[in-house]
Amino acid sequence: MAGGEELNKLPILALCKMTLYGAFRLVLVLLSLVVASGYVFRPQPRSTSIRCSVESLDRPDVSGQLLAYKNTFPHITEEQWAQLVRLCEAMLEWNTKVNLISRKDAFNIVPNHIVPCLALSLLRRFQPGETVIDVGTGGGLPGIPMSIINPYCHVTLLDSNSKKMAVVNDLVQHLGLSNVDVVCARAEAVAEHRTFDFMLGRAVSAIPTFLGFSSHLMADVTGTDTDTAADTYTAIRRTDTSALPMTVLGGEGIGPGLLYLKGGDFDDELTDAGMLYYSTALLPHLFPHLLPRLLPQPCLLTLSLDPHCRSLSTLPHPPRCGRA
Secondary structure, eight states: OHHHHHHHHHHHHHHHHHHHHHHHHHHHHHHHHHHHHOTTTSOOHHHHHHHHHHHHHTSOOHHHHHHTTTTTOTTSOHHHHHHHHHHHHHHHHHHTTSOSSOGGGGGGIIIIIIHHHHHHHHHBOOOTTOEEEEETOTTTTTHHHHHHHOTTSEEEEEESOHHHHHHHHHHHHHHTOTTEEEEESOGGGSOTTOOBSEEEEESOSOHHHHHHHHGGGBOOOTTOOHHHHHHHHHTTOOOSSSOOOTTTTSSBOSOSEEEEEEESOOTTTOTTSOEEEEEEEEHHHHOTTTOOOOSSOEEEEEEEEOGGGOSGGGSOOOOOOSOO
16 A cells, blocks of 8 residues: 555656746746846946936036127136036036025026126126125125126125025035135124125115115225216216117226116115115116016116215115015
């Protein structure tokens, strides 16, 4: 009987061996197919190219956009153009993490944000030793572009937003700008004895409010003859749509004071704002070859404050909240 039971087990053992052998061969075949395909172990060149093309669609060609304005700004050197390209690229990189400019407007960073800042240099190029402060600089505009193309003046970038100022400090270090100080503070906290030849601003707040917390930073126009100052500002006090004569665009036609950019106009903000001489003009009117018809159109205000109207209490401004 025992011999018969052993004979009955033989077909079962043979069947098990055949099954295991077949399964083993199947596994080997599948592994060889996977290795041969390389799908798991090697990245596919096609997916890489697709990823690169998608990334390129997310960023504008800032170098090409800036190149279109080279003839408009002949005083900007090749090295400075290269720095402006690096600035734009770094700002776009940071803008994915911190909102420096509107993300919907990132593709227009050159015409809508950089070029209006550069346009200030057509009216005034700062001289060696002059001091400039950009109040409410935000993402570093217009202060950083102006410090790039005016390397021999000293520029202070001021804002109370610590997150943005950390980015601005990184941009300054990235570009190697030795003529720039980054200060994270409110304008009211800056000592009154520290004044600057020029003050810059870009859409920070209404002008009376802006001057209310920052006018003490502007150097007094002492030793300046009133008639001479009036003549200087009369040269640019224009309300028509014609461009300024090139004699005014020599780079030194505007004296110390405020250069302020915003969209729209200043008509509703200038009354009783403590100004002595000022002018306003739409940038497309000043430089019709420079900017497209943007809405709202960038408007430039230039002014010099009356030294007797610098006290915060004499400038009509409502209490402000938030940063500036």
